Amino acid sequence: MSNHSRQGVAEGGNAPLRRRGDRVDARLPGIPISDRRHVFSLLQHIADRADYGQDLDILLTQLSPSTLDTLRQASVTDLSRLAEQRPAFVSVCVDEQxxxxxxxxxxxxxxxxxxxxxxxxxxxxxxxxxxxxxxxxxxxxxxxxxxxxxxxxxxxxxxxxxxxxxxxxxxxxxxxxxxxxxxxxxxxxxxxxxxxxxxxxxxxxxxxx
Known part of the structure; x- marks a missing residue:
């Protein structure tokens, strides 16, 4: 179901920068993000964009329609738990110029x-x-x-x-x-x-x- 009421941030206090099982994954482009708070925020951002039909052309260059649909329908709790999974599966790229x-x-x-x-x-x-x-x-x-x-x-x-x-x-x-x-x-x-x-x-x- 649509989750327009998705809000807030994952609970759990200040998480350490690195946890057991964390590693730099060469598979990922850019800089891997392992802090679950940041991963949660990014997942929530993607889910919200998919939910409102915004930037779909950009999202679909990185994720399949079925994955976007799964994220769109996920609850806050589901996204928070997903953000805790290892190894890292989210990274950021910086255009230095x-x-x-x-x-x-x-x-x-x-x-x-x-x-x-x-x-x-x-x-x-x-x-x-x-x-x-x-x-x-x-x-x-x-x-x-x-x-x-x-x-x-x-x-x-x-x-x-x-x-x-x-x-x-x-x-x-x-x-x-x-x-x-x-x-x-x-x-x-x-x-x-x-x-x-x-x-x-x-x-x-x-x-x-």
Whole structure:
């Protein structure tokens, strides 16, 4: 019978990583999985997909229709007991090239999030966050709230003439910086006592390259 109510995980506490009878089976492609909790989760995933008719074309490349039907109709208890059987009969394959692409992408996303938070904490105006990060007003306000950045009323203080000229000179000295986020961050670090809104106004207000 169909088992749409299949849920939960196998009981039994923390199982050891290896048990008597466990061995690395060269028959299996990829990395053999022997921990019954993980095997149970994978069996349940396959059974659920078969039960709902999802990804059948993929499932049928690995399992026969009769095996899928057996898993689909199995109870949670049956799947849990099946997961305990040895030797291992489940393995995973890793596309290392795609995994490295995902890892690199995650590093870029993390770095961008860290940079955005740095600018928010320095009091960057909404216009700066929109230009540098494509961040719209709602997300801008949410991040400021999360970072406990106080909203100050009125116009941002301007730089005095000497600091203004120093900022412009520093900005031009770093014109070869290809990353605008990095260039503005370097500027902010070089003038830690200046309001970032004032720094932004000095650069963008004068339409400096």
């Amino acid at each position: 795609m995994m490295h692409l995902a890892m690199n992408r995650l590093q870029l996303v993390t770095k961008r999030e860290e940079d955005a938070l740095w600018f928010i904490k320095r009091g960057a105006p909404a216009a700066a966050m929109l230009e540098l990060f494509g961040m719209h007003e709602l997300e801008y306000r949410r991040l400021r709230l999360a970072a406990s950045v106080e909203t100050k009323r009125g116009r941002s203080p301007k730089l005095d003439n000497q600091t203004h000229h120093e900022v412009i000179r520093y900005w031009y000295r770093n014109r070869d910086h290809s990353d605008p986020i990095g260039r503005f961050k370097t500027l902010g670090e070089a003038f830690p006592d200046a309001s970032f809104s004032a720094l932004w106004a000095a650069i963008r207000g004068g339409a400096n390259a």
